[in-house]
Amino acid sequence: MKKRFLLFLVLLPMLIQAHGLRPLVWVLDAGHGGRDNGCEGIKSLEKDINLEITKELAKLLKSSKPGIRLILTREKDEFLSLEQRCNIANQANADLFVSIHVNYAIGKPLLKGTETYYASLHGMTDAVLLSSHTKNADKSELLAWLMQKSYKDAGRETSRGVKPERLYVLTHTMMPAVLTEIGFMSNLEEEVYMNTKKGRKEIAQCICNALIDYYTTTQAKTHKKTLKNLRNTNGTFSGLKTEKKKNEPKQAEKQEEKPVEEPVKENLQDAPPVESVEPTPAQEQPAVEDQVNPDMAVQSPPAEPQTAPAEEKVESIDEEPPTPSIPVFSIQLFATSKELKATDAQLQGLGPVTYVKADNMFKCLYGGTTDYQQARKTLTEVREKFPDAFIVAYLGDKSITTAEALEMQR
Numbered sequence: 001m002k003k004r005f006l007l008f009l010v011l012l013p014m015l016i017q018a019h020g021l022r023p024l025v026w027v028l029d030a031g032h033g034g035r036d037n038g039c040e041g042i043k044s045l046e047k048d049i050n051l052e053i054t055k056e057l058a059k060l061l062k063s064s065k066p067g068i069r070l071i072l073t074r075e076k077d078e079f080l081s082l083e084q085r086c087n088i089a090n091q092a093n094a095d096l097f098v099s100i101h102v103n104y105a106i107g108k109p110l111l112k113g114t115e116t117y118y119a120s121l122h123g124m125t126d127a128v129l130l131s132s133h134t135k136n137a138d139k140s141e142l143l144a145w146l147m148q149k150s151y152k153d154a155g156r157e158t159s160r161g162v163k164p165e166r167l168y169v170l171t172h173t174m175m176p177a178v179l180t181e182i183g184f185m186s187n188l189e190e191e192v193y194m195n196t197k198k199g200r201k202e203i204a205q206c207i208c209n210a211l212i213d214y215y216t217t218t219q220a221k222t223h224k225k226t227l228k229n230l231r232n233t234n235g236t237f238s239g240l241k242t243e244k245k246k247n248e249p250k251q252a253e254k255q256e257e258k259p260v261e262e263p264v265k266e267n268l269q270d271a272p273p274v275e276s277v278e279p280t281p282a283q284e285q286p287a288v289e290d291q292v293n294p295d296m297a298v299q300s301p302p303a304e305p306q307t308a309p310a311e312e313k314v315e316s317i318d319e320e321p322p323t324p325s326i327p328v329f330s331i332q333l334f335a336t337s338k339e340l341k342a343t344d345a346q347l348q349g350l351g352p353v354t355y356v357k358a359d360n361m362f363k364c365l366y367g368g369t370t371d372y373q374q375a376r377k378t379l380t381e382v383r384e385k386f387p388d389a390f391i392v393a394y395l396g397d398k399s400i401t402t403a404e405a406l407e408m409q410r
């Protein structure tokens, strides 16, 4: 009897779900926010477009699927770490996670179109996450395909396809999850479109339609069959499914290994700031002490930043040791409780890095340059893998704000 009661308790949440007593919970995640602008166009910031479209989407979903409980990770212009976004979804035991972003391609103003990512299981070592993602893989991929189909159906001709990716919000959420790139900020035509009321409404409607299709398909339990059909339509809406290479190449190699069919293989989904825009201190990453993310809020003592990354032609000044009178910019990837080996998976092949002790944490820093534009360029590249990375500045061994550093350079 006792055993039966325990079994009942274990099965209760499932029974409640199965009988529709607990509403489905969907989390809508507007990418970036607060100090993190995402990518920057000529007239707009990604974080604002993401938020507007997410709000519009929530409105549409509420009127079409009132039974579903919607949670927005943010409803205003505020900074949330990737971890916080995942926590919101995981703690709500959500049934679906949808992250909304705008793409950017450096030096390719004509590139346009939409693309949608789902989690790549490759390299996933955490047993709990792996088991959850294996279970959800079909549904995540299904939604990614439905999303691309929906854009196409609505007349967005250029689909860059459906892709498995190791993006934090996809690999650390415990439910079916996708990240959709609604267009390119680096393409003026698309930026203008995303900034019109009509454009935003249409995009939100596309995502809404895909979600309703997803709902219908999963409720009818026909998702496996639908997924198979959608995969077969690959060519019809140029969904290019490319699993990542086994060993992630370094940035420099990665650029050279683009498949011919895709002019820009690098995934810029996570916020590269535009370089051509002259930065103003106000737009910059705030001082370390202003960071909201506790991991990033660690105060920083002396750093001897590393030389800049190999990919770009780096001015020779980068190789010289910084002198205390010249501020040096570096990229903080994350904070960690201990120094990591160069081969540690957390570094995703990026290096060399240097560690700066701060209280009982270490800040993991990458690159070092006195050229602020160069630092922004490096940040853009680094954010492909570390969307939460940001620029830090040092004067000798003293941590200063980027605004102070820029002021000094003036």
Ligand SMILES: [Zn+2]
Residues within 6 Å of the ligand: 031, 032, 038, 039, 046, 101, 102, 269, 270, 271
């Ligand atoms: Zn983004």
